[in-house]
Amino acid sequence: METKGPSLYEQAGPSVDMSRSLEEDSLVDGPLISVDALHSAIRREFQTVPTPCHAGLLSLLHVVYVVLSMCVAVLCVLKFGQEEVCMSILGNVRGESVILFGKVCLWVLVLLFTGCAQHHHNRARSRGYLRFYRQMQGLKHLPLTVHSAGNVLLLVVLAAQLSVKVHTYMLLSIIGLELLVALPCLIYYTVKVMQFNRERAAPDVSQEEHSHNFSISSLPTETGFREGSSLEEVVEKQADLIEYLKQHNTLLSKRLLNLTAQH
Incomplete structure (x- = not known):
């Protein structure tokens, strides 16, 4: 019975690993963005209500x-x-x-x-x-x-x-x-x-993250269902939060690209 040759995946294994390692090295060797620089860029986004x-x-x-x-x-x-x-x-x-x-x-x-x-x-x-x-x-x-x-x-x-x-x-x-x-x-x-x-002040999500990180006895967020709150109110809050997080992620991506280009 004839023995089967190495599979295509095994043949392409070294090249795939090599390209993957090069991509990871390029990401690691890229300019690191300090947390202070990112936070300072985000803080400038505050806009007053006129x-x-x-x-x-x-x-x-x-x-x-x-x-x-x-x-x-x-x-x-x-x-x-x-x-x-x-x-x-x-x-x-x-x-x-x-x-x-x-x-x-x-x-x-x-x-x-x-x-x-x-x-x-x-x-x-x-x-x-x-x-x-x-x-x-x-x-x-x-x-x-x-x-x-x-x-x-x-x-x-x-x-x-x-x-x-x-x-x-x-x-x-x-x-x-x-x-x-x-x-x-x-x-x-x-x-x-x-x-x-x-x-x-920072957005509500940032304030809640800050309170969870630096306070042991921090209060729970209002994104989940709580006793005494209506289902419509909870759904509306979650929809607002999801919409904000989408916009916030888009903005953070743009900030990361700009700061990477500067460094």
């Missing part, structure tokens, strides 16, 4: 609108001896209409601010700041909710067909109540975002 400036400007415009509305209501609607001044400034436009037009413009500004805040918070979420995103998720929509509720109350007052004096006082009460509720919300939102920008 919405505190928008919130401050919106708060200022809200206060100015309320003050001007009260002046127009007292001088032009209730007509406390300033009819000529109102006619020279407003012309044939009624003072009540000016207040309502200003209310519509203010609501549009609040809507634009909410959309802008949502855009920047979504970017922070994609960069791995999931905890910050969830903390601010309801707060950034609260001013729009307050102004929308005020618009509904104004429509009810307009439909009631009250006397001019009662109607004006109701209008001023609704506008003042909006200011008392929406302004503290915007101030609190501004403080929280400024605190986030000042801390310049």
